[in-house]
Structures are given as C-alpha cells and as structure tokens.
Amino acid sequence: MTLPTQQVWERLVTSYTVALCVPATASQKARLGTGFFVAPGIVATCAHVLADTADTLPPTIQAQIGPTGRVISLRTDREEYYRDPTGLDLAFVRTEEGCSAGPTDAVLLSDVLAVQDPVWSYGHPANNFRDGQSVTFKYQGYSKRSRPGSSLLPRVWGPPVGGGFSGSPVVNIRTGAVCGMLCTSDGKGSAHLLRAHEMTNRCEAVRAWQERLEGHRHWLDQLDDDEIKAGGWAFPSPQLRAYLAASRKSNQMHPYPGVLPGNRPPPLSTVYVQQFATVDEASEDDDAPDRRHVPADVVFDGPSDAALIGAAGAGKSSLLRIASINLLDRVSRGAASAVPVQVLAADLVPSRPVSESIAASVNSALSDVGVRRRLPAELFADAPMPGALWLVLIDGLDEVMSPELRAKVLERLHGLRQGEGGEHYRFILASRPGDHLLANVPALAIYGLLPFDGDQMLAFAKGWFTQLRLRGPANEAQSFIDLLDRSSLRELARTPLVCTMLCQIFASDPRRHFPAGRANIYATFMRMFSDRQYNDSEGGIRQQIAAITRRYGDVAERAGEALLARAPGIIAGLASARQMGSTEAAVCLVTAWTADLRPQQIPEQVWQSLVREILRRSGVLVARADDFVFLHQTIQEYLAAQHITSQSSLSDALFERLFLRGEVDDEWFDRRQSFTRFLIAAWRRRSDLTPALCDLVSRNTLHGGDLVVTLLADGVELAPSVMETTVSKLANSVGRRRSPMADRRRSAELLVQLDESAGSVALIGLAQDRRLSYADRRWAIGALALVKADHVSKDARLELSTPPYNRQALQTIAKLNEHGTDMLLLRLAEDVGLDGVDRRWAAEALLESRHPRARSLLSRIANDKTLLSFDRELALDSIARLNRTGADTTPGQAVPVDASKNAPLARSLV
Numbered sequence: 001m002t003l004p005t006q007q008v009w010e011r012l013v014t015s016y017t018v019a020l021c022v023p024a025t026a027s028q029k030a031r032l033g034t035g036f037f038v039a040p041g042i043v044a045t046c047a048h049v050l051a052d053t054a055d056t057l058p059p060t061i062q063a064q065i066g067p068t069g070r071v072i073s074l075r076t077d078r079e080e081y082y083r084d085p086t087g088l089d090l091a092f093v094r095t096e097e098g099c100s101a102g103p104t105d106a107v108l109l110s111d112v113l114a115v116q117d118p119v120w121s122y123g124h125p126a127n128n129f130r131d132g133q134s135v136t137f138k139y140q141g142y143s144k145r146s147r148p149g150s151s152l153l154p155r156v157w158g159p160p161v162g163g164g165f166s167g168s169p170v171v172n173i174r175t176g177a178v179c180g181m182l183c184t185s186d187g188k189g190s191a192h193l194l195r196a197h198e199m200t201n202r203c204e205a206v207r208a209w210q211e212r213l214e215g216h217r218h219w220l221d222q223l224d225d226d227e228i229k230a231g232g233w234a235f236p237s238p239q240l241r242a243y244l245a246a247s248r249k250s251n252q253m254h255p256y257p258g259v260l261p262g263n264r265p266p267p268l269s270t271v272y273v274q275q276f277a278t279v280d281e282a283s284e285d286d287d288a289p290d291r292r293h294v295p296a297d298v299v300f301d302g303p304s305d306a307a308l309i310g311a312a313g314a315g316k317s318s319l320l321r322i323a324s325i326n327l328l329d330r331v332s333r334g335a336a337s338a339v340p341v342q343v344l345a346a347d348l349v350p351s352r353p354v355s356e357s358i359a360a361s362v363n364s365a366l367s368d369v370g371v372r373r374r375l376p377a378e379l380f381a382d383a384p385m386p387g388a389l390w391l392v393l394i395d396g397l398d399e400v401m402s403p404e405l406r407a408k409v410l411e412r413l414h415g416l417r418q419g420e421g422g423e424h425y426r427f428i429l430a431s432r433p434g435d436h437l438l439a440n441v442p443a444l445a446i447y448g449l450l451p452f453d454g455d456q457m458l459a460f461a462k463g464w465f466t467q468l469r470l471r472g473p474a475n476e477a478q479s480f481i482d483l484l485d486r487s488s489l490r491e492l493a494r495t496p497l498v499c500t501m502l503c504q505i506f507a508s509d510p511r512r513h514f515p516a517g518r519a520n521i522y523a524t525f526m527r528m529f530s531d532r533q534y535n536d537s538e539g540g541i542r543q544q545i546a547a548i549t550r551r552y553g554d555v556a557e558r559a560g561e562a563l564l565a566r567a568p569g570i571i572a573g574l575a576s577a578r579q580m581g582s583t584e585a586a587v588c589l590v591t592a593w594t595a596d597l598r599p600q601q602i603p604e605q606v607w608q609s610l611v612r613e614i615l616r617r618s619g620v621l622v623a624r625a626d627d628f629v630f631l632h633q634t635i636q637e638y639l640a641a642q643h644i645t646s647q648s649s650l651s652d653a654l655f656e657r658l659f660l661r662g663e664v665d666d667e668w669f670d671r672r673q674s675f676t677r678f679l680i681a682a683w684r685r686r687s688d689l690t691p692a693l694c695d696l697v698s699r700n701t702l703h704g705g706d707l708v709v710t711l712l713a714d715g716v717e718l719a720p721s722v723m724e725t726t727v728s729k730l731a732n733s734v735g736r737r738r739s740p741m742a743d744r745r746r747s748a749e750l751l752v753q754l755d756e757s758a759g760s761v762a763l764i765g766l767a768q769d770r771r772l773s774y775a776d777r778r779w780a781i782g783a784l785a786l787v788k789a790d791h792v793s794k795d796a797r798l799e800l801s802t803p804p805y806n807r808q809a810l811q812t813i814a815k816l817n818e819h820g821t822d823m824l825l826l827r828l829a830e831d832v833g834l835d836g837v838d839r840r841w842a843a844e845a846l847l848e849s850r851h852p853r854a855r856s857l858l859s860r861i862a863n864d865k866t867l868l869s870f871d872r873e874l875a876l877d878s879i880a881r882l883n884r885t886g887a888d889t890t891p892g893q894a895v896p897v898d899a900s901k902n903a904p905l906a907r908s909l910v
C-alpha cells in the first residue's frame with residue numbers, strides 16, 4: 001500500500017469523525033467521547049459515552065466536526081441505545097431535522113479482519129489532544145466476557161488509550177475500511193472493538209446506506225488493488241478501472257477500414273446500427289427447431305456460452321465492440337455482473353494458461369490506444385470482482401486456418417470451464433458459418449447474425465454521411481439506396497463491411513457511381529487506400545523512405561524506391577501466405593522475400609525498419625504485438641486471391657484442389673467460402689470454370705447451390721448451363737424424401753433465390769406433404785408467404801430460415817388467386833390430419849379471397865367432432881359473419897351446418 005493512498009483514507013476518516021460533548025445531568029457528570037458518521041445524518045458511538053442507561057440519556061448532545069471545527073447538535077433516542085452486560089455498547093445519534101452542517105455521506109464499513117492485521121484509529125481523547133489523535137494497533141483475535149450469551153469482541157494491542165477515545169472508528173489498514181469502533185481499554189495497551197456488522201444490524205438506515213456501493217464511490221475510488229481485493233467489494237479495482245477505460249477507448253475505434261475524410265474512420269458508436277440475429281428454439285419436432293428474430297445484443301445477456309455466426313463482413317467485430325462499450329459503461333455504473341474482455345482466437349492457440357493468453361491478447365489490442373503499462377495475467381485468472389465474471393468475447397475463430405488448431409482452442413476453453421474457477425468465465429465465440437466443430441461444444445447457444453434490411457441500410461448510410469459531412473445526409477442516404485437498386489447491389493450492401501465501403505465510395509465519387517460486383521468494390525476500395533497511403537506529401541511514405549536510405553548513398557535510395565514499388569505485390573503475397581496458413585512474422589517473411597533488393601550499404605536492421613514502415617503505412621495492415629495483421633479478413637482474402645490467380649502455377653493448383661479432386665472439401669465451401677468467391681471472380685474467364693461449377697452442383701448440391709446463389713449476389717456472371725443445372729438439382733433435392741429435412745429446407749431456400757417460380761412449387765409440395773411434421777409444413781407455408789409478399793415490397797422478404805407462420809401468412813397466399821396456391825389452401829382445409837387451427841385458418845383465408853368453396857369447408861370444420869370445440873365455434877363465427885355481410889358469391893352451393901348433431905354450436909349462431 002502506498003503512502004498517498006493511506007493519506008487519502010486517513011483524511012476521509014477524520015472528516016467523518018466528531019468529538020462528542022455530553023452535558024451533565026442531575027444523575028451524571030459531563031462526558032467526552034468520539035463518534036463517526038455511519039450514514040448521512042447518523043453518528044455511531046458507544047452507549048456508555050452518552051449515559052449509563054437509556055433512562056438517563058440527555059435529549060441532545062454537542063458534536064464538533066473534526067476538520068471544520070463546526071459544532072452541531074445531535075439528538076438521542078432511547079430506541080437506538082444498545083447496552084447490556086454481554087459486551088454490546090452502541091448508540092446512534094442523529095442530526096436535527098433540516099440540519100445541513102454534517103457531511104452528506106459517511107465512512108465505509110467492512111467486517112473483514114484477520115489476526116495480525118494492523119489497524120488504525122482516530123479519536124478525540126480527553127486530554128491535550130482533544131482536537132484529534134491517531135493510534136495504531138494490531139489485531140489479536142477475539143475475547144469473550146464471562147457472562148452467558150456474551151458477544152465475541154475483537155481485541156487489539158498497541159499504545160494505551162484513555163478517556164474520550166471510546167466511539168472512535170477503527171480502520172483495517174489491509175482493506176482501508178472501518179472495521180469497528182473502540183469500546184473499552186485497560187489503559188495498558190489492550191483494547192476491544194465493536195464489530196462493524198453490529199452497527200448495520202441494528203439500524204436499517206445504516207444498513208441501507210452501507211449496501212449502496214455507489215454512495216461510497218468517493219472512498220472506494222481511493223483504495224488500491226490490494227485493498228479492494230482484501231475488502232471483497234463488488235467494485236472495480238484501480239487496475240480493473242484502468243482496463244475498463246482503455247478498453248472503452250479501444251472499442252470506439254471502428255474495426256472496418258476507412259479512407260475518408262482522414263486516416264481513420266469515425267468512432268464506431270456514431271455509425272453503428274443495431275443488428276438482429278436468429279436463435280433456435282425447441283419445437284414439437286426436435287429435428288426441425290423453430291427460429292425467431294431477436295436483437296443481436298441479447299447474446300451477451302444470456303447465462304450460457306454462445307456462438308455468434310455471421311458471414312464475412314457481417315458485422316461480428318462491430319457487434320462485439322458495441323456490446324463491450326455498453327457492458328463497460330454498465331460495469332462502471334455498478335449495474336452489470338459481466339466484464340467484457342475481447343480476445344483474438346489466434347491468441348488462444350499457444351500452449352499456455354488461458355489467463356496468460358487473454359492478457360497477451362488484451363495488451364496487444366490496448367497498445368493501439370497508447371496503453372503502455374501491461375495488464376498482468378493474474379487480473380484474468382480470477383473473477384474481476386465479487387459477484388462478477390469475465391465475459392470473454394473471442395473474435396475470429398474462423399481466422400484460425402487449421403481445423404486442428406480451432407479444435408485445440410475449443411478444447412482449452414471447455415477444459416477451463418470444467419475446471420476449478422470455470423465459473424469466473426463465460427465465452428462468446430464469433431465465427432463464420434460452416435465451422436462444424438462448434439456443434440461438438442456442449443451447451444453452446446447458437447445465434448445467427450442477420451444482414452441489414454432496407455431500413456438498417458438507410459440509417460447506416462445516413463450515419464456515415466453525417467460523419468463524412470455530406471450536405472443533406474438524409475437525402476444522400478436515400479440517393480444511396482436508390483443507386484444500390486439501380487446497380488443491383490442491394491443484396492451485397494446488406495453486409496455491413498460492403499455497405500461501409502460503398503458509403504465511402506459514394507461519398508468520394510461526385511458522379512455517384514458504384515463498381516460492378518463484390519470483387520470490383522474491393523478493387524476500387526484498395527485503390528483508394530493506395531492513393532491515400534502513397535501520396536507525395538511531405539509526410540508521405542516516399543519521403544520517409546528517402547530520408548532513411550539517403551545516408552547510405554544513391555544505390556540505397558534506388559533500393560528503397562524499388563522496395564516501395566514492390567509494396568502492393570508484397571502485401572498481396574503476405575495475404576496469400578496468411579490465407580494458406582503461414583504464421584511466420586510478417587517482417588521476417590517480407591525481409592526474406594526482398595533480400596535481393598537490399599544493397600550491402602544498408603544494414604539488415606535498417607532494411608527491416610524499412611519493411612516494417614512499408615507494412616505499417618500500407619493502410620490494410622495494423623501492428624499487433626510484434627507482428628502485423630490485416631484490418632479485415634476479407635481484405636486479406638481479396639488480396640490473396642489476386643496474388644494467387646496472377647500466377648498460373650499457383651492458380652491451376654488451387655483450382656484443381658477446389659474442383660477437380662474426387663471429394664468436395666467442405667472447408668472451402670463453408671468456412672472459407674468468402675475466399676473461394678474472390679477466387680472464382682478472378683477465374684471468371686477460365687474456360688473450365690463453367691463445367692467445374694456444374695460438376696460441383698451435381699456432386700454436392702447444397703455446397704454448389706449456396707455458392708452459385710452467392711456468386712450471383714456478388715455480381716459474377718455465370719453461364720446459363722450453371723443456372724439450369726443448379727435449379728434442377730435443387731428442385732430434386734427438395735423432393736428427395738429420404739434426405740434430412742434440414743437439407744430439404746435449405747435446398748428450397750436456395751431454389752427460391754434462383755428461380756422464384758420453381759421455389760414456390762417446391763414449397764407448395766412441402767406444405768401439403770402429409771408425411772412431414774407440423775413444424776416442417778408450417779415452415780413451408782411461412783416461407784411461401786414471404787416469397788409472395790416480396791411482390792408487394794422489396795424489403796418484405798426476410799430470411800427464409802425464420803419465416804413466421806400465422807393466419808396472415810395464409811391470407812397472403814390466398815390473395816394471389818393462383819391455381820397452385822388455391823389448391824394448397826383447399827388441401828390444407830380438407831386435411832383431417834392437421835390441427836383444427838391450421839384447417840380453419842386455411843378456410844378463412846379462402847373466405848377472405850371469396851373462394852366459392854370457403855363456406856362449405858368452414859361448415860365441414862364446424863361439424864367435425866374430432867376437432868376441439870373452440871375451433872368449431874370459431875368456424876361457425878366465420879360463417880355467421882359471412883351471412884351478416886352477405887358476401888357469399890355463390891349462394892346455394894354452401895353446405896349447411898348440421899344443427900341436430902351439434903346443438904350447442906348451433907345455438908351460438910342465434
């Protein structure tokens with residue numbers, strides 16, 4: 001403990017301590033003692049200081065507040081006088097009503113006390129030091145009076161104290177908090193205390209105040225890490241508070257690259273738009289769980305470990321940062337029990353204690369915001385504070401290229417959770433779709449991050465244009481959305497990263513023009529990076545390299561220029577090496593690649609400095625610990641694809657690996673699909689691409705179909721034969737009854753996106769297939785309704801994986817008056833194997849569309865005694881409404897209700 005810290009709480013204690021003067025009465029002499037504020041307006045002291053018994057209490061006493069010397073009046077209350085032979089010696093006195101002379105807060109109480117703890121007291125003795133005197137003791141243990149039921153009294157030993165010290169606060173130096181009150185002394189060095197809990201147990205106002213840690217922030221803020229830990233308060237220690245502040249600053253930095261208006265994008269919170277996610281919920285069919293949409297931030301409030309799954313650039317890192325900011329604010333206010341800490345999955349690969357891995361990852365990240373004092377691993381080895389846990393947000397699991405290493409990371413986390421201290425952690429893993437290892441993690445809640453809808457894109461663009469200071473940001477945002485539609489880029493722009501790039505491209509181009517397709521968007525954005533990074537300003541990279549090399553002569557200067565000229569290829573080569581699994585430090589790799597450029601005049605260390613500067617100033621790399629990482633994984637993927645496909649031998653080898661081997665490699669079409677798409681965009685002119693894609697779809701329809709749909713959204717032109725093959729194979733997959741229902745559902749989703757007509761036919765087939773479960777048939781009905789709703793509004797289409805099934809869905813289908821959909825509703829209404837609700841909703845949907853058979857179907861439902869009476873009554877109600885409105889378009893064709901067989905129901909029509 002440092003002296004300044006002790007001086008602070010010494011000052012606090014003295015400011016809350018008062019010198020008490022008890023006036024003489026007919027039965028007792030005047031008395032002097034000490035007391036201290038234990039709550040605003042409430043002073044604790046020893047009962048014997050005030051009177052020998054409650055009956056002899058004076059109505060008021062005088063108190064002098066130590067630092068100010070101001071005298072105030074305190075009133076006594078016999079109900080708050082506690083003294084008995086067992087050792088209890090306590091009384092509370094209060095400031096007069098309306099008196100504002102006392103402090104507005106009070107001392108911090110804590111019962112923590114261990115043998116040999118040094119304790120410090122401050123009181124007002126009845127001697128020459130009446131204005132205040134300090135004394136230090138050492139705690140010896142408990143004493144107990146020789147009376148039945150006596151309390152245990154803490155005993156301390158130190159310098160003798162005498163009259164007037166009774167009622168003085170005693171601070172445990174180990175915790176920095178008041179642990180008790182001096183009550184007795186033998187005048188020879190032995191003294192006894194009344195424990196802190198005696199005060200809180202006997203006064204509700206004191207207990208309530210002491211439980212409000214927020215009210216003690218002024219005191220707790222002054223304690224050091226050891227004191228906070230020793231006291232056991234659910235309050236951040238100085239070390240933890242330093243982490244919270246630095247982490248908040250770091251998380252405000254936008255994780256996506258920016259090129260306008262300066263070197264950094266705006267703070268993340270100024271442009272972030274709330275996202276949504278899907279979460280699986282149990283259904284009546286365990287093989288086909290239902291999904292619902294939830295705000296994405298609910299993943300951070302649940303009790304279990306979770307995985308956040310999102311496509312490349314879907315906003316996983318942004319969500320983790322925003323959630324961290326919100327949680328950090330709540331922790332600072334004392335309103336949260338989970339302290340967020342962000343970790344890169346790659347930092348969990350080395351074999352070392354997880355707490356060390358967390359510390360290393362955090363220290364690397366916080367170095368970007370100027371934090372130089374490293375946080376120790378011990379901070380993350382235990383709970384951040386009592387009653388709280390570490391919410392470990394693990395980003396980039398998909399960026400660990402080796403499945404074996406990803407499995408190792410997951411095993412280490414599982415082992416930590418199962419071992420001692422596992423309750424101090426909860427994990428949120430962020431990864432891309434297709435990481436099948438996550439399915440093996442026990443009790444892992446899976447959330448799927450949804451892309452932007454139209455409203456989110458509009459709000460996102462407005463936020464960016466506001467930060468970029470465009471005139472009329474709301475109007476510009478609408479122009480942005482309109483241009484997306486005209487450029488067929490709306491689907492691509494639903495990804496936050498691509499939307500970020502497009503916003504900056506839009507703002508920088510006075511022509512308001514977008515490049516065509518995903519690969520061209522990245523190409524344009526990379527050129528903007530290059531233009532900004534390699535300008536010829538005085539602080540530009542060329543001038544800096546020239547300044548370093550000039551001292552070594554002309555040859556060295558030319559070598560520096562040659563290194564700069566190679567920079568784009570070097571960065572692309574580094575991206576390729578990383579994408580193919582290399583973990584060697586970037587500076588070492590590039591130094592080796594450019595060894596032929598380095599003249600003898602330039603020392604290797606200086607050359608490495610040049611390499612490091614090239615990497616740092618590239619704009620697409622950021623320093624992390626002793627290495628460099630790409631700003632975003634998709635930037636690495638794009639550059640790697642350009643590098644590989646520019647070299648025929650590398651390109652052919654990878655093409656063969658993806659398409660021409662016997663088995664389809666799931667890794668490349670699931671978790672690494674984003675990279676595969678960049679490769680295919682670069683291979684679009686290869687003559688063997690079309691047959692390779694057709695063959696892929698034939699061998700693995702789901703992988704192939706998903707890839708084809710995504711390539712079309714990317715703006716990659718595909719041959720008609722690829723489309724025809726994919727539609728045919730997907731339609732067959734939907735109808736393949738022996739296939740898992742999840743595969744059939746996914747095939748239908750993909751088919752709808754390629755060919756709405758064929759997709760609708762497939763969904764109709766599923767909806768009326770009596771061999772399927774209720775859940776699967778209802779899913780097909782909801783999905784069909786969403787497809788049809790798309791005719792009305794472009795933004796009406798939601799993810800087909802989470803279609804709502806309700807009465808409105810059936811009414812949407814009925815409004816189209818198409819032969820296939822009419823037939824579906826008729827079959828649903830007639831299907832005796834369905835629930836009465838489903839049948840009635842189908843018949844009522846036909847009624848809304850004035851179908852001639854609607855009345856007869858409702859009558860049949862009303863007369864079906866196998867159904868619940870509730871559904872039968874509602875069917876009758878629908879017929880009654882029809883009769884009242886006279887909306888029947890085909891009188892005489894209705895089948896009347898058989899009232900003789902169903903008298904109670906018939907009476908409901910009267």
